[in-house]
Amino acid sequence: MTVAVITGGSRGIGRECALLLAARGHDIAFSYRAEKAAADALAAEIEALGRRVFAQACDVRDEAAVIAFFDGVDAALGRPGIVLVNAGIVAPQARLADYSAERMRSVFETNIFGAFVTAREAVRRMAKSRGGAGGAIVINSSKASVLGAPGEYIDYAATKGAMDTLTIGLAKEVAGEGIRVNAVRPGIIDTDIHTLGGEPRRADRLGPTIPIGRSGTAREVAQTMVWLASDEASYVTGALVDVAGGR
Numbered sequence: 001m002t003v004a005v006i007t008g009g010s011r012g013i014g015r016e017c018a019l020l021l022a023a024r025g026h027d028i029a030f031s032y033r034a035e036k037a038a039a040d041a042l043a044a045e046i047e048a049l050g051r052r053v054f055a056q057a058c059d060v061r062d063e064a065a066v067i068a069f070f071d072g073v074d075a076a077l078g079r080p081g082i083v084l085v086n087a088g089i090v091a092p093q094a095r096l097a098d099y100s101a102e103r104m105r106s107v108f109e110t111n112i113f114g115a116f117v118t119a120r121e122a123v124r125r126m127a128k129s130r131g132g133a134g135g136a137i138v139i140n141s142s143k144a145s146v147l148g149a150p151g152e153y154i155d156y157a158a159t160k161g162a163m164d165t166l167t168i169g170l171a172k173e174v175a176g177e178g179i180r181v182n183a184v185r186p187g188i189i190d191t192d193i194h195t196l197g198g199e200p201r202r203a204d205r206l207g208p209t210i211p212i213g214r215s216g217t218a219r220e221v222a223q224t225m226v227w228l229a230s231d232e233a234s235y236v237t238g239a240l241v242d243v244a245g246g247r
Ligand code: NAP
Pocket: 007, 008, 009, 010, 011, 012, 013, 014, 031, 032, 033, 034, 035, 036, 038, 058, 059, 060, 061, 086, 087, 088, 089, 110, 140, 141, 142, 143, 185, 186, 187, 188, 189, 190, 191, 192, 193, 194, 218
């Protein structure tokens, strides 16, 4: 069964993807930034499901670290056939007039540069012209890419606009290489990411405003990402799939 790689896999949506993919029989490699305890707990859960696991601290802002992570995956588990480009952050809720340069660089480097370098390493391993066997890349964008996140984090929303563009362009570029590239655009999902924005219970506040009447769960996003990565989605590429309860 194909090896699956997940960046930012230790918590939230990435964690649910790891568990679903492991339950489907995939060996799992995941990265995280710093919180080793969460990573160790997930690694133990994956092993308990009978799958092999490779977990490594790897800041996606660091190109050399991302390359070393993928080299580690190759050595430990073999070449990946699924890569979920998932790691992402928000900055504290603020209006653009109050953004610092440091804040914007951090969001842009994590969400855009990190995603591009991750996607690049995935293509280098999957492309048939490079000796790969093809595969599936799923990018975690956000419904914010079209809503803009005014008063909260336009910088974050703009990085997700970049994810939509990356998905559309790369899907066309590598379709002939046997690689499918798709994105999910989650809405308000109840994970710890909102703590970074300074409002841990943001999902509770906004849930009732969403057409479907509640926030979403990490599992609901993961189910869509895992489907996009699977052969069940064999004719789907370049798609931006909203998982946003109608938001
Ligand atoms: P989360 O619960 O905060 O988890 C984030 C994960 O990413 C953690 O494993 C974290 O590792 C890792 N990470 C953070 N910065 C990293 C870096 N520089 N390098 C490597 N790993 C890093 O987040 P989430 O809500 O699951 O979000 C996952 C993705 O979904 C993001 O791209 C986010 O933009 C997108 N999304 C989320 C929502 C939502 O409402 N939750 C909505 C739309 C889109 P540590 O544990 O070590 O910090």
